[in-house]
Amino acid sequence: MxxxxxxxxxxxxxxxxxxxxxxxxxxxxxxxxxxxxxxxxxxxxxxxxxxxxLPRRNAVKRPAVANIDRILLVLSAGKPAADLVLADKLLIQAEQNNIEPVVVINKTDADSERARELEEQYACYDTVLTSARNSEGIGGLKDRIRSMCVCLAGQSAVGKSSLVNRLDESFGLETGGLSKKTDRGRHTTRQAELFYIRDCDAYIVDTPGFSMFEMELEKKEIAGCYPEFRRFGKTCRFVSCMHDREPDCTVKQAVETGEINRERYERYLRIIHSLEEK
Ligand SMILES: Nc1nc2c(ncn2[C@@H]2O[C@H](COP(=O)(O)OP(=O)(O)O)[C@@H](O)[C@H]2O)c(=O)[nH]1
Ligand SMILES: [Mg+2]
Ligand SMILES: [Zn+2]
Missing domain, CATH: 2.40.50.140 (Nucleic acid-binding proteins)
Incomplete structure (x- = not known):
């Protein structure tokens, strides 16, 4: 536990x-x-x-957990502002470990416009809009974890522990405010811990937030971890296309036509270029 x-x-x-x-x-x-x-x-x-x-079905490093059916990546539509490079890296890691991610966009009560914008950016994943404050989307969240063992991931103070409290009102986990000076999260959840949610027969791991994340993947493996690139990238001129400066790249064409989200694509370039620099 x-x-x-x-x-x-x-x-x-x-x-x-x-x-x-x-x-x-x-x-x-x-x-x-x-x-x-x-x-x-x-x-x-x-x-x-x-x-x-006993032998592990899978194991991920951030957060450090084993035998997980799904990762619930929690993003905040309010404060703290979502670190989407971190989010994309966590999604890459989930994909690489063959664990289905669900993108949970929390704090919809704080900024519903921003929530919809995030939903659009992550449209190639299963997304659910929630508010741990007014309980929006908690039923949808329960449906996605029923009879599974799932793990929460995401920055500090996006509302992971608050969501666990909503899934089972009897827990009363400690949740943290935002520190006044920085608007960044205070760390109130100190270690990963597994909880059983009786109502939907699910195990859920609450984790502390984190903001630093080193990719251990090779550059060329990363493109394969984007579901939307897999869909459009089959017809690139080069089989090994990185969808960067190569000619006749159908991923880039799909970005131009709006079929692939431009923000996601631009963050992808930042991630692979940061690996090149190293
Ligand atoms: N407005 C709003 N605030 C929330 C929501 N969920 C959590 N919070 C607040 O955000 C802060 C951080 O929540 P917490 O659950 O500790 O985040 P964690 O670090 O991801 O576990 C607390 O002050 C919560 O009351 C939400 O849906 N809406
Ligand atoms: Mg917490
Ligand atoms: Zn390409």
């Missing part, structure tokens, strides 16, 4: 959470239990011990 200061909290599926240490050999093998892991553990005198980490 979560890990803090060398302790791992393991649910036995019958409502009891066991405080466990991990066996020393995991450290030697450079393995660390992750939130979302299935483990075998043993109750010893005074403490419990994680003995095995």
């Amino acid at each position: 979560k890990g803090i200061g060398g302790f791992y909290y393991v649910s036995d599926g019958n409502g009891t959470v066991h405080e466990c240490k991990a066996r020393g050999r995991f450290r030697k093998e450079k393995m660390k239990p992750m939130v979302g892991d299935f483990v075998e553990f043993e109750d010893l005198t005074g403490y419990s011990s994680i003995e095995e980490i």
Whole structure:
């Protein structure tokens, strides 16, 4: 469920959470239990011990979670202003790990115009408009996580913990205001933690926000992680087209005709050019 200061909290599926240490050999093998892991553990005198980490279906680094069916990328239509390069990078990572992303546009109550604009930019993904303040879209969110294990991702203060509180009113997770000086989020969620939402039989991982993200992908893999480029890029003149300065690029043509969102495309160029510079 979560890990803090060398302790791992393991649910036995019958409502009891066991405080466990991990066996020393995991450290030697450079393995660390992750939130979302299935483990075998043993109750010893005074403490419990994680003995095995079962094979993972998938594992992502940011946030650090395993065995996830979907990633809910939360964007804010209000403050803090959405960092869309970060959002695109998280979507690339989800795509690369074969985890279906859902784009959750929260704080619609703060700026419905901006919410619609974001919805348009991410139209090639499943999107849902929500407000943790007035409960708009919470039913739609429940439909998208039913009977799954999902993970929240996104900047700090976009409303991830507030959404979990809306999914199950009994949680009362700590949520944070915006710091007055910077309008940026304060970090109130300190570590990833798994919660069970009884109402829709779903597990959801709440995570702290983050704003820095180094891409580990090769430049040429990145274009393949854009669903809209995959659709239009089959007919580029070059099979290895990066959709940048190459001639006869059907992705660029689709940007011109408005079939591919221009902002998304321009951020893509920024992302691949930043890798070139490195
Ligand atoms: N207006 C508005 N504020 C929200 C909404 N969701 C969350 N907030 C506020 O945004 C701040 C950060 O929320 P929090 O859930 O802690 O964000 P997290 O860091 O992503 O978990 C808090 O002050 C919340 O009350 C929303 O839908 N509308
Ligand atoms: Mg939080
Ligand atoms: Zn191309």
